[in-house]
Amino acid sequence: MADADDAREIVTILQETGFDAVAGELMQALAARRQRPDRALTLDAADADEEKAPKLIASEVFRRPAISPRPARQKGRPQTELEFALDFITTRLIQPAQALAEAERIVGELAEGPPALIEFATSSDGSDALPRGEAEAGEAEAAARLADAVERVRREQGEGGA
């Protein structure tokens, strides 16, 4: 029950901070997960073994680590609902923000200029777009801070369970 309470607290925090749609998605995912508890053991975590990355024929992959990985799971231990909720924030918010920032840096590199904004036009003439936010082109500091906050919750949970 405590685990479910923690996950519900994450949902509440998302709602309080204006992420109502995201909170709804998390609630749906948690409900689906409860119906299939065996899935808790089959959800894959990020593969942290970067040493085995396939060699590119020629590589210009950005060398700076752009996207926070999800933490590796301990084998044989079911993922708790809180862990699932924290992974959800990472996958749903942090990683896309960091990816979009990297894409904007690539736009800058290809256009031989500074990082440039990427926008998504919702109208056929391009006059309307998805809301953009205050982040500068190519910048994802807010995502990094959110990742730290998520990691703090994870860390404290781990210390509390030790």
Add this chain to the structure above:
Amino acid sequence: MAITVAAASNLRAMLAGFRAAHSSLAVPTGQGKALEAWVLMRLALAARAVGWTVSLRQGDDRPLPPGSSFIFPANGSPLKPASATAPMFVLIEHAQIGAFELHGSLTWKGRSTATHECDVSMVPRDVAVALRSRRRPGYPRGLPIVIVECKDKVTNATLDEMRQMLARMFDLALVTRPSVGACRIYQGAARPTLWGRHGSQYRALYRRGLFVVARSSDFQSGARTLADHYSIAAIDDVYSARRIAEIERRFQQMLSEIRTF
């Protein structure tokens, strides 16, 4: 152990800051569009790494000025007549091989005349130029050289998701020779522009190209079985360095073989 008050307060504050910085990710489709944009730009960089000339183009086909925003369509879009407000794209060119365009959310038309939006797709330059020269929006027809379906979902993919990808490829593939002449891709017009070799067998045609379902989470085993049989790459945990590098490697390999398509 319950979440501490301090940790919850910190999380709340960081989420508020994140929302201010990245409003688009608060809406249901925002994270999906971010993944599409990132995959497309990583492919552009991967092409440049193996000797292709890469340029960003505005909707009127002029080079994107440095510092200017790159605008993707948020929803599926046919190829529109050349104009400053038409969707932008990435042009890749190789003197010995040819020229192609990478598009986000480009809609293609299948044999059934149903339309299919492809999150990231690649179209021959000649076909795209012919479509942009027309007065009305038009659809490329045939099996794209590249399709990357981006699924930024937390839940694992079901078999149905892979069936959807396969159904899209089935309707787009010109295994029956089209009336305009034997080809892989063309644009429907009085004087159509044709590209590529005609293929009468699905699996052989699917081996000539790059077809990817890229997910932030994982696939169920049945989905991978279907994907493997039809040469669709099932890429899980796409945000990890290893997995995006896998897509880039396959793209580069495909570019080295494209002359045979």
